[in-house]
Amino acid sequence: MKDLLKILIGNVSMTFAYAYLIVPNEIINGGVTSSALLLHAISGYNIAMLANAVTGFLLIICLVFLGKEYFVKSIVSSLSYMLFFNFFYSLNIRLDLNIVLVVVISSILIAIGYYLCITAHASTVGFDVIALILHHKNEKMDIAATIRIINLIVLVLGFLVYGYTSIIKGVAYTLIFSYLLKKMLNRKQHSAKSDKDLTEDDSYRVKEL
Secondary structure (H helix, E strand, C coil), rough: CCHHHHHHHHHHHHHHHHHHCCCCCCCCCCCCHHHHHHHHHHCCCCHHHHHHHHHHHHHHHHHHHHHHHHHHHHHHHHHHHHHHHHHHCCCCCCCCCCCHHHHHHHHHHHHHHHHHHCCCCCCCCHHHHHHHHHHHCCCCCCCCHHHHHHHHHHHHHHHHHCCCHHHHHHHHHHHHHHHHHHHHHHHHHHHHHHHHHHHHHHHHHHHHH
């Protein structure tokens, strides 16, 4: 139940940022929605529909490479993402904020969303799926750093469609987002390690007694 709640809250945080901050301001940040923006510019198809299609493809990859536990929770995550994004996007609300605030606020909200989903052992069914697969294959592969690299690759492609303005905003977003996510994941990892050390120490003392 705790993991489910984290997944739901995480997706609300992300989809709010995407629907009201990222998409209206055409910030190419390397995520699924950014890919949908690029495909929309090329094909003219609905952004929400394209985002759903990319999400479905990544969900299949999640099942194949990450197993049933991640897959089941990722289904919840992907359904939540599609439901909340379509809901927020359909309201057609645009927040009139300074672009600097837009980049900072969206970075914070999406980093929180990613963190909540990843720590609940679920993918956001974004390109973090690829980062999680690589991390499972080799634990030395940093999740946040891999997501940053993938985002930057999408940014390069976005430059060809939206020009340098969207890319500058996207690079700023990517750097802030990946920094925050890395900090949160590292803090979680260190906390888990400390708890494990304390448990082992307590067990050792019991054995001594």
